[in-house]
Amino acid sequence: MKIAVIGQPSAEVDALKSANVDVMYGAGRGEDEVIATCVDADIVMCYGLSPFTEKVFASLPRLRFLQQCTVGFDWVDVDAATRHHVIVANSPFFCLEEVSDHAVMLIMASARKLHHHIAAAAEHGWSRVKTIERIGAIHRIKGQTLGFVAFGKIARLTAEKMSGFGMTYLAYDPYLTQDQVKPWNVTLVTLDELCRQSDFISMHALLNDSTRKMFGEPQFRAMKPTAMFVNTSRGGTVDEDALARALRDGWIAGAGLDVLTQEPPDPNNPILKEPNALVLPHTAGYSVEAMADNRAQTVEQVRRVVSGEWPTVCVNPDVRAHARHSPARV
Template identity: 45%
Template structure:
């Protein structure tokens, strides 16, 4: 009997590399699923699943009696109830490091662009404003980057890749992460502080936290009031970490100087989003992760992880390693 792999996102063929599964007799079934019922209908008899952010709740996974692995095509796995998957003996994998360099580069580019007012300079120059007499008052004050402070919320893989890049430009680095050992931060030359201190001391605040129900809108009206009026906010993590209405209000009131966002809530954003109308806001289309090399890795690794399971091996990037005993008991005993 062949292997059935359900793909719950309507990916174009170039965004899915099936070659790692060529040695198996695989039937791929693909459909965009937008709710629990659609996921359950597509994946109920699948041996493996490739997904994005679709809802894999306990109810859905209880209907997937043949499923051994859910391979998330990306870093975030908030659509999967990991505890339920573990209880049911289902391995969950993601791709935690495929775009570490790309995203950290993107953050640094955003910091430089905001600090040097590059996009505003571009617009006013194309409008005919050449010469310091014309543009000096239009771009506002510009501070020397060296010696300023970058505050990092969440000191994971991407943030750790960002630190030496920022330090190379002379930025002081502080971070807030309750889950990291102080010694790990010390090795990076990063001083650990609490969130309030980070917000009040930083000239740039870059968010690198996972989105959970507990930290949704972790930056809202109270937090923006703590920030310097000259500070900039960068978010390449998840849009839901920021209260966008509060951000728009803080920007319009001058509580902070500007923001650079690669993620919004929801996505895609509405074109009447007030942030789109602000000259001190830079928005990119959730593209921080993109490079040709990163994309090749992202589209290949889900199939590689599935192939490992089918071959009797253990996957590389397992979100729920505690599932192993239950998996072995259920599938290999």
């Protein structure tokens, strides 16, 4: 059996090697590179955002199992995987603490206009007057409203970590009931109500066909001109042209972004030029502990498949009836 790994070598992955299992490493920046890396593989572990499309699955006749080692799997055509009898698993517990920490950081940095402080210090040195002139009005966080777009694991941790600031919580999540979010003191509202009432909006929706560009001009225009928008989910959930206009024309006060639709972004992306946008290079999921946990968790899923079992996580359960992988134990 051959395992192809798109990512950096690690001791945890290398421990899968045996007389019957060969592990090889490669790259996956585009479809052709993924195919070249994985063409002989029975199992693929992907630690980044590589395209697994219809073309890719059609070109990997031996592939049984794709372990996508991230929470999101929007780069994987799950329907194509199912058509080609390939089991797909994600890593649903990866970096929950880190991304919620990052969301809190971006909310706080936006509230206190941290990037303006840093820019003022770089330009003027120690000058309280010049710094206050640069940052403009800052308002007390206590008593303001934080709105969550989707209220899953990471949003819930973010709410718990922000609980000491005395904020009111709203959430838009059509898949939840009010009773389900009651433990976090959250009130469910429509997306329009959330936009109109929130002082901070934190995006947590997974990217799929129903959430692509779900936050666009109508939502940004509905927000308060003093409100801040934070995204630690996926850039594709946002209409970036609308976000650029919202920042430029003052529909909103600012944005804290860890993700963009295109990564790395086009240098001419107008959001990068907006002084009220704090943009980071998709680092929310990183910590030493998160990387170690993810390697251990995903290797365990692969070990189960190598041993003839089903993975404990499967994003395309319909494949069970005709998967290339025929487990001894279900």
